[in-house]
Structure formats: C-alpha cells, structure tokens
Amino acid sequence: MTETRRQRYSVLVRVTHWITLLAFVALLVSGVEIVISHPRFYWGEVGNVNTPSLFDLPIPSSRRMVETGYDFKLEDQNGWSRSLHFQSAWLLVLAGFLYVGTGIVNGHFRRNLLPSRTDLSRKSLWSSIKQHVRFAKPTEEASYNVLQRLTYLGVIFVLFPMVIWTGLAMSPAFVSAFPATVEILGGQQSARTLHFLFVIALVLFLLVHVCMIIRAGFLKRMRAMIMGGVNE
Amino acid sequence: MNNLSRRRFITTGLAAAAGVSGLGALAAIAHRYRLVPPDSAGIYGAGATLTYASLKLLTRHSMAREFSKSQICAKPFANYVDPPKEDYKSLEAGGFIDWRLIVDGLVDRPASFSIEDLKRFPKQSNITMLQCEEGWSYIAEWAGASLSHVLKEVGAAPNATFVVYRSIQPDWWDSIDMSDAVHPQTLLAYEMNGTDLTYGFGAPLRMRVPRQLGYKSVKYINRLTVTDDIKKFGKGLGSSGTGDGYSWFAGV
Numbered sequence: 001m002t003e004t005r006r007q008r009y010s011v012l013v014r015v016t017h018w019i020t021l022l023a024f025v026a027l028l029v030s031g032v033e034i035v036i037s038h039p040r041f042y043w044g045e046v047g048n049v050n051t052p053s054l055f056d057l058p059i060p061s062s063r064r065m066v067e068t069g070y071d072f073k074l075e076d077q078n079g080w081s082r083s084l085h086f087q088s089a090w091l092l093v094l095a096g097f098l099y100v101g102t103g104i105v106n107g108h109f110r111r112n113l114l115p116s117r118t119d120l121s122r123k124s125l126w127s128s129i130k131q132h133v134r135f136a137k138p139t140e141e142a143s144y145n146v147l148q149r150l151t152y153l154g155v156i157f158v159l160f161p162m163v164i165w166t167g168l169a170m171s172p173a174f175v176s177a178f179p180a181t182v183e184i185l186g187g188q189q190s191a192r193t194l195h196f197l198f199v200i201a202l203v204l205f206l207l208v209h210v211c212m213i214i215r216a217g218f219l220k221r222m223r224a225m226i227m228g229g230v231n232e
Numbered sequence: 233m234n235n236l237s238r239r240r241f242i243t244t245g246l247a248a249a250a251g252v253s254g255l256g257a258l259a260a261i262a263h264r265y266r267l268v269p270p271d272s273a274g275i276y277g278a279g280a281t282l283t284y285a286s287l288k289l290l291t292r293h294s295m296a297r298e299f300s301k302s303q304i305c306a307k308p309f310a311n312y313v314d315p316p317k318e319d320y321k322s323l324e325a326g327g328f329i330d331w332r333l334i335v336d337g338l339v340d341r342p343a344s345f346s347i348e349d350l351k352r353f354p355k356q357s358n359i360t361m362l363q364c365e366e367g368w369s370y371i372a373e374w375a376g377a378s379l380s381h382v383l384k385e386v387g388a389a390p391n392a393t394f395v396v397y398r399s400i401q402p403d404w405w406d407s408i409d410m411s412d413a414v415h416p417q418t419l420l421a422y423e424m425n426g427t428d429l430t431y432g433f434g435a436p437l438r439m440r441v442p443r444q445l446g447y448k449s450v451k452y453i454n455r456l457t458v459t460d461d462i463k464k465f466g467k468g469l470g471s472s473g474t475g476d477g478y479s480w481f482a483g484v
Contacts, residue, residue: 038367045299046361048368050307063366065312078365079477080276086484087279172363173287173443173483176294192367 006142008230013108016099017225023092024202026084031199033081036074037062041196045187054193089167096160112143113153119146138216151205159202166195266393266409270462270470271480284481288411291483296417296442299359304425305370308362310432313401313451320400320452328436333420337396337458340387347422347436353377353385358417360442362449365482374440376421380414383458394462394470397439398455406450406471407462407480408441417442420453445482447473 009017039057040047047053049065060070062077103109118124128147138145144152168174169182169191185191213221224230262268267285271277316324323331333345357375379395388395395413398405412418419440422429429435434451441448462470470480 034367038364040368045303046305046369046371048305048307048309048364048370050309051305063312065309079473081477082365083276083279083477083479086283086479087276090279090282170363171287171484172296172361172445173291173294176296176443177290179297182297188361188363188369 006230007228008224009228010108011228012099012102014225014228016095019095020092020099023088023095024206026088027092028199028203030081030085030088033062033077034085035196036060037076037078038066039068040066041193042189043186043193044189047189089164092160093164100156109153113149113156115146115149119149135215138212155202155205159198159205163195163198163202166191166198170195269479269481270394270407270468271474276477276479280479280481283479283484287481287483288409291443292411294443296358296360299361299371301359301373303371304359304373308370308372308424308433309368310430311364311446313432316431317401323400324431324435331436331454333437333453334455335382335386335458336455338389338392338460339383339458340389341385343386345382350377350382350420350422350437353381356381356416356419357423358419358442360417360440362442362446364446365478372424373426374419374421375423375426376419376437376440378416379418379420379439380416382420382456383413386458388458389460391460392458393460394458396457396459396462396465397450397453398457399450400452400454403472404450404452405466406439406448406473407465408444408448412441412443415441415443443483445484447478448482 035057036059039059039061040049040053041055041057042051043054049067056068059068060072060074061068062074064073125146128145131145132147165181166185169185170188175182175188182188182191185194220230259268262281262285267281267288269280269284272281272284328347331347333350334343335345336342354377355375356378357373359371359373361369361371363369383395392410394407394409396405396407408418417440421434421438421440422436424430424433429438434449434453437453438451439449439453457465459465462468466472467475469475471478474480
C-alpha cells in the first residue's frame with residue numbers, strides 16, 4: 001500500500017486556529033475570574049446587589065458584598081484577569097480578522113464551509129443527523145459533512161461576532177461613541193448577560209468539537225491541524 | 233546557497249526590516265499623538281496600549297451616555313470603602329467647612345478651594361451610569377464643578393498632559409489625560425441625586441469620569457496636581473491601582 005500525503009489545512013488556517021485556541025482559553029480563565037467577583041446577572045441598563053437579578057450562579061464570590069450563601073470569600077483576581085482578558089481579546093480579534101479576511105478572498109469559506117444545495121436537502125440533513133446521533137465513527141473524508149459546515153459557519157459568523165459585539169457594548173468609552181451598539185441589546189447589563197450566554201454556547205461547541213476529534217482519532221486529527229497534511 | 237534560497241533570504245530580510253521599522257514608526261506616531269498610556273510596559277502593555285490608542289481615537293468628541301430622570305436607580309450601591317481615619321472624622325464633624333482641595337503642579341495660580349468655593353463655580357450636572365469593573369452598575373445624577381472650569385481658574389499650563397487626583401484615604405490616587413480632564417462631563421462632584429454626597433459615595437468631593445469605569449471616580453478628593461510627567465508619581469504607572477494589575481485606562 002502506498003501512502004499519499006494530502007494537504008488538508010493551509011498554514012494560515014493552522015496558525016490562526018491555534019492562536020484562537022490560546023486566546024480563547026486565556027479569555028475563558030480570566031472571564032471566569034471576573035464573573036466570580038459578581039456572579040449575578042441582570043437585564044436592562046443597570047443592576048447591583050440592591051436590585052433583583054435575572055439569575056445567580058451558585059458559586060462563591062471574591063467580594064464580600066455579594067451574598068452567595070457561602071460563608072467564605074475567594075481571592076480577588078480581577079487585576080491581572082482583566083488585563084489578560086482584554087489583551088487576549090485583541091489577539092483573538094486580530095487572528096479572526098486575518099482568518100476571515102483571507103478566507104473570503106481565497107475562497108476557503110465557499111469551498112470548504114458553505115454547504116451545497118443538495119447537502120441542505122431534508123434527506124441529506126436527516127441522514128447526517130442520524131449518523132451523529134448513532135455516534136458512528138467518522139470516516140476520513142475529503143471534506144466536511146453538512147452539520148460540520150453549518151456548525152463552523154455558526155461559530156465563525158454568529159457566535160464569535162456576537163461575543164465581540166456584546167463585549168464592546170460593555171465598554172463605557174466605546175458606547176459613548178456608538179450608543180446604538182448597547183441600546184439595541186437592551187442595555188449595558190443585558191449586554192453583560194448576553195456576553196455570558198454566548199460564551200456558554202462557545203464552550204459547548206468546544207466540548208463537542210474535542211469529543212468529535214477524539215472519536216475521529218485524536219493523534220491523526222492533531223497532526224493534521226499541526227502539520228497540515230493527512231496520510232492516506 | 234542557491235539562487236532561490238538567496239532570493240528568499242533577501243525578501244524575508246527586507247520584509248522583517250520593513251516590519252520592524254514599521255512598528256518603530258507606529259510607536260513614534262503613537263507617542264507623538266499621546267496614544268501611549270502610562271502602563272504601556274510589562275506583559276499586558278500591548279493590550280493596554282492598543283485599547284487606549286484606539287478608544288482615544290474613537291472617542292475624541294464623544295459624550296458618555298446620559299439618561300432620563302426616570303432611569304435614576306432607586307437603590308444605588310456604594311461599594312466597600314475602608315472606614316474613615318481620624319483626619320477625615322474631624323473634618324466631617326466640622327461639616328467639611330475646613331475641607332480643602334489643593335490644586336498645584338503646572339498651574340499659574342496654585343490654589344486651595346473649600347467646598348463652598350467649588351459651589352460658587354457654575355454648577356454642572358449629568359445623569360450618567362457608574363459601572364464597576366466587577367460587573368454591577370447604577371445610574372445617578374451627579375452635580376459639581378466641572379474639572380475644566382477649575383483648571384481654567386488656576387491657569388493650567390498648555391503643555392500639561394495629565395491631572396493627578398488624590399483621596400484623603402492613604403495610597404488612593406489616580407490620574408486622567410488632559411482630553412478627559414477638560415471633557416465637559418468630567419466633574420468634581422459634591423452632590424448626588426440632589427443631595428450632598430454621603431460617606432459611602434465619597435463625601436464631600438469625588439471625581440466623576442463617566443466615560444470610564446467606576447474605579448476612576450475616586451472618592452474623598454483633596455488634591456489635584458497638573459503635570460507633564462506622569463512617571464514622577466508613585467511607581468510611574470499613573471495610579472495606585474495599576475500596581476495590582478488594574479489598567480490605568482478604564483474606558484475598557
């Protein structure tokens with residue numbers, strides 16, 4: 001049997017993929033630290049410990065002003081967390097612009113992520129869903145299946161843009177220049193709550209993504225995303 | 233070395249040189265237009281500088297969002313502050329008659345204002361949001377003297393770059409750049425929601441910088457220093473909180 005090596009991922013896709021993961025993990029860790037200082041969420045413009053919340057997270061807090069039901073307080077880690085959060089956000093946004101910009105120009109999205117019309121037929125969607133529900137071991141295919149394509153497009157063009165938008169809508173300086181960006185969302189606290197919910201969606205994606213990679217052969221998939229090629 | 237790798241070597245070298253000199257030019261422009269914050273060094277300096285420079289350019293003429301009277305929060309939250317020290321308690325006992333705001337540094341006429349003096353200046357007010365870095369917020373109406381009016385009174389030097397402000401509480405100070413200092417919404421506030429400030433909210437005088445997070449609105453202000461060299465203050469990072477990792481610029 002002769003092995004042929006086929007280029008699966010371009011250098012740019014691989015580099016921006018790992019930068020995005022690095023930035024996302026840093027954003028997640030620092031974001032959790034920031035939430036710990038006030039694990040209450042509100043809707044509308046304002047909210048504080050004197051006003052009713054939309055929902056509370058059942059976790060201890062790093063501030064004694066928040067009543068959590070726990071009789072201890074965690075260490076305040078907001079200083080470095082906030083600095084790391086915004087620096088990683090810059091890294092993520094710059095890598096994202098590079099990836100999306102080149103992907104549009106070189107046809108990466110059209111070729112690899114946009115589902116074809118036949119893919120979107122009820123029959124083909126249903127068979128793809130059935131395959132996934134049965135946890136069928138994926139075969140090494142030349143391209144992504146329809147559910148993969150739709151998921152990746154949703155992550156790239158819906159979830160990440162919404163996380164960035166809701167993040168910017170919390171910035172008092174940014175909204176002083178563009179007040180509509182927070183008003184459309186229903187207010188500053190709504191933006192904060194939505195930011196949190198969109199991140200939950202991204203974390204769910206990450207978990208499923210990693211599970212699928214393990215199912216499809218962890219080492220092989222890792223090598224493909226690091227070295228770029230697949231041996232066949 | 234064959235031709236191809238030589239050509240590659242030369243183009244890579246040229247690209248690297250262009251990149252480095254490009255970055256150098258960018259840094260020079262950023263310094264020239266005062267787009268570099270005092271805490272631009274260190275591991276988070278790149279992010280802090282990108283945020284400060286881009287928001288400075290975007291918010292050159294912007295006003296913090298203002299709200300209607302009906303949106304004023306019935307239950308504002310004062311946040312935790314250390315209990316007052318003896319010097320504060322004696323001033324409070326005297327109804328803050330002897331409270332003084334010292335204004336010094338790069339000014340033609342160094343001055344010392346009582347709260348009554350500040351109340352004689354044109355009264356400015358705005359209904360704005362106080363947003364804490366922790367995530368909570370409230371809307372209130374603040375009234376006081378505009379910082380830009382006070383700076384005109386004392387004749388702040390045209391080459392000044394920062395205004396440093398200090399609390400009577402030990403080791404609590406901060407600073408803002410001149411564009412924020414002369415911004416029409418930046419107040420030396422002595423009233424909140426129509427009444428004198430209470431202890432929790434910074435009586436008798438607090439800074440209000442509504443385009444930045446709450447931690448820039450330092451409470452119990454008793455001294456302003458106008459300067460062209462922020463590095464001379466504290467550790468040179470522009471505020472007492474920057475040492476704990478909190479970025480100096482809090483427009484976020």
